[in-house]
Amino acid sequence: MADQGAEGLLSPFLRRQRISAVRPFLRGRVLDVGCGSGALAAYVDRADYVGIDPDPISIAAARNRYPGYTFIQQQSLKDSAFDTVAALAVIEHVPDPVAFLVSLKANLVKTPSARIVCTTPHPAMDWIHWAGSRIGLFSRSANDEHEDLLNRERLVETGRRAGLREANYRRFLAGANQVIAFAQDAQ
Known part of the structure; x- marks a missing residue:
């Protein structure tokens, strides 16, 4: 699997926009799920950052680009505590x-x-993403791997079912993308 954030003419731009959207929420220890080549690491102190991704090529690129940072090739972590868990362009890929x-x-x-x-x-x-992926503007493999795209209402409901609540939401890139921050429900 190639680094989907670099596959496609506009993919690096989209990655930068996603990072800009999540930067206001980065606090304390950060777990970057689906970190790819580790671009988010540039905005977090190395002692506070852990990136995970199942793709060995992406992890190798991340380790090369950000020496001293922690990058792990796996799907998820267990028994670790983070202040922020970031998943940039990942939730649409999970079943x-x-x-x-x-x-x-x-x-x-x-x-x-x-x-x-x-x-x-x-x-x-979705139609813009699909068409752009077919002509090389966006990652074709990323588009083809989409399981489901969730609008705000479905994101909020998905979070509620996971014991989370919406803390912040906004659309960006002329409404083509969205960022949602979830907080834990009261224990």
Whole structure:
């Protein structure tokens, strides 16, 4: 699997926009789920960052690009506590978004300020993403691997079913993408 964030003419731009959307939420220890080549690491102190990704090529690129940072080739972590769990353009690729959020929640510290932050394409713009992926503007493999695109209402409901609540939401890139920050429900 290639680095999908670099596959396609506009993919590096999209990656930068996703990172800009999540930067206001980065606090404390950060777990970057689906870190790819590790671009988010540039905005987090190396002692506070862990990136995970199942793709060995992406992990090798991340380790090369950000020496001294922690990058692990696996799907998820267990028994680790983070203030922020970021998943940029990942939730649309998983077969069970509720189970995915539950697994991310297991990595949050149990404080009111802890957040899971996700970016995902908005389903209303799926046709643009599909067409752009066919002509080389966006990653074709990323588009082909989409399981489901969730709008705000479905994201909120998915979070609720995982024991999370919406703390912040906004669309960006002229509405083509969205960022949602989830907080834990009261224990």
